[in-house]
Amino acid sequence: MEASIHIFENYLRRHIQDTQLELDIPSILEVFHFVTIPKNQFLVEEGNICPYFCFIESGILQHSITVEGEEKTTYLALKNTATSALKSFKNRIPSRKNIKAISDCSLWVITFEHFNDLLKNNKAFYMYYYGLIENQIFLIDDYRIDLLIRSPEERYKKILMNDPELVQKVPLHYLASFLGISARHMSRIRKNII
Numbered sequence: 001m002e003a004s005i006h007i008f009e010n011y012l013r014r015h016i017q018d019t020q021l022e023l024d025i026p027s028i029l030e031v032f033h034f035v036t037i038p039k040n041q042f043l044v045e046e047g048n049i050c051p052y053f054c055f056i057e058s059g060i061l062q063h064s065i066t067v068e069g070e071e072k073t074t075y076l077a078l079k080n081t082a083t084s085a086l087k088s089f090k091n092r093i094p095s096r097k098n099i100k101a102i103s104d105c106s107l108w109v110i111t112f113e114h115f116n117d118l119l120k121n122n123k124a125f126y127m128y129y130y131g132l133i134e135n136q137i138f139l140i141d142d143y144r145i146d147l148l149i150r151s152p153e154e155r156y157k158k159i160l161m162n163d164p165e166l167v168q169k170v171p172l173h174y175l176a177s178f179l180g181i182s183a184r185h186m187s188r189i190r191k192n193i194i
Contacts, residue, residue, distance in 0.1 A: 004034060004057060004106070005029060005034075005108075007057055007080075008029065008032065008055050008057065008108045009025060009029060011055060011080055012025055012028060012029075012124070012128060013025065015128050015131060015132070016124050016127055016128050018124070018127065021123055021124035021127060022124070023124075024122050024123060024124035024125065025124055027118075027122055028118060028122060028124065028125050028128075031110055031114040031117075031118065032055070032108040032109060032110045032114075033108070033109060033110075034057075034106070034107070034108055034109075035106075035107050035109050036104065036105065036106050036107070037059070037101040037104070037105040037107060038101065038104055038105075039101050039102065039103050039104050040100065040101065040102075041100070041101050042098055042099065042100050042101075043061060043085075043099040043100070043101070043107075044085050044088065044095050044097075044098065044099050045095070045098050046065070046066070046094075046095055046096060046097055046098050047094045047095065048088075048094060048095060049088055049089075049092055049093065049094060049095065050084055050085035050086075050088040050089040050095050050099070051089075051109075051111065051112075052084060052089070052107075052109035052110060052111065053082065053083075053084040053086070053089055053109070053110050053115050054082065054083060054084060054107040054108060054109040054110070055080075055081075055082050055107065055108040055109075056077055056078065056079050056080065056081055056082070056083065056105060056106075056107055057079060057080075057106040057107060057108060058079050058104075058105065058106045059079060059101055059103045059104055059105030059106060059107075060076060060077065060078055060079075060101070060102050060103050060105070060169060060170060061076075061077040061083055061099050061100065061101055061102070061105060062075075062076055062077075062098075062099070062100050062101075062102045062174055063075035063076070063077065063083070063085075063097050063098070063099050064097060064098050064099075064100065064177075065096065065097050065098070066098075071177065072177050073174050073175075073177035073178040074097060074178075075178070076102075076166060076170055076174065076175075076178055077099075078163075078165055078166065078169075082132055083099070084099075085097055085099055089112060089115075090112075092112065102170070102171065102174060103169070146158065147180060152179055152180070152181045152185060152186075152189060153189050153192070153193070155179050155180075156179060156186075156189050156190070156193065157193065159175075159179075160193070172186055172187065172190075173186075
């Protein structure tokens with residue numbers, strides 16, 4: 001576990017990037033705790049309040065919704081990223097989505113109370129969270145634009161170039177759902193590109 005906390009600590013240092021704020025990092029680490037989630041277990045299920053904001057040390061968490069009985073992947077959170085059903089977590093309301101481990105996951109998690117305390121009283125955590133949210137807005141904007149202007153093949157090629165780990169580690173049907181296409185179409189695209 002000791003080596004594990006250093007992974008999270010290094011992640012925070014990379015994202016805070018302010019040597020004057022590094023003194024605030026130990027108090028961040030102090031309130032996160034380590035949990036494991038086995039493959040196919042949920043971090044949160046639709047209709048429940050999300051209990052944690054988390055850093056993914058290893059594994060993949062799938063964000064999904066169910067539309068007319070079919071699971072649709074809305075986001076895939078990989079190792080060395082942070083995630084949550086944020087609206088549910090921050091507003092203490094039932095989640096509109098599921099977050100499920102699609103591989104065994106090791107996570108550093110924080111509760112709502114500790115999260116809010118850090119946001120109010122720890123400048124390093126505030127700066128980290130601000131940067132994280134800003135980056136997520138950029139990614140969401142790019143994703144929406146790509147859905148409108150890029151073909152499925154172009155979206156797949158972009159993932160190959162920018163996030164090759166997604167292609168290597170995420171099962172085909174999750175990746176297809178994330179790209180907004182059928183698994184069959186996804187197979188054809190992969191066959192033509194590879």
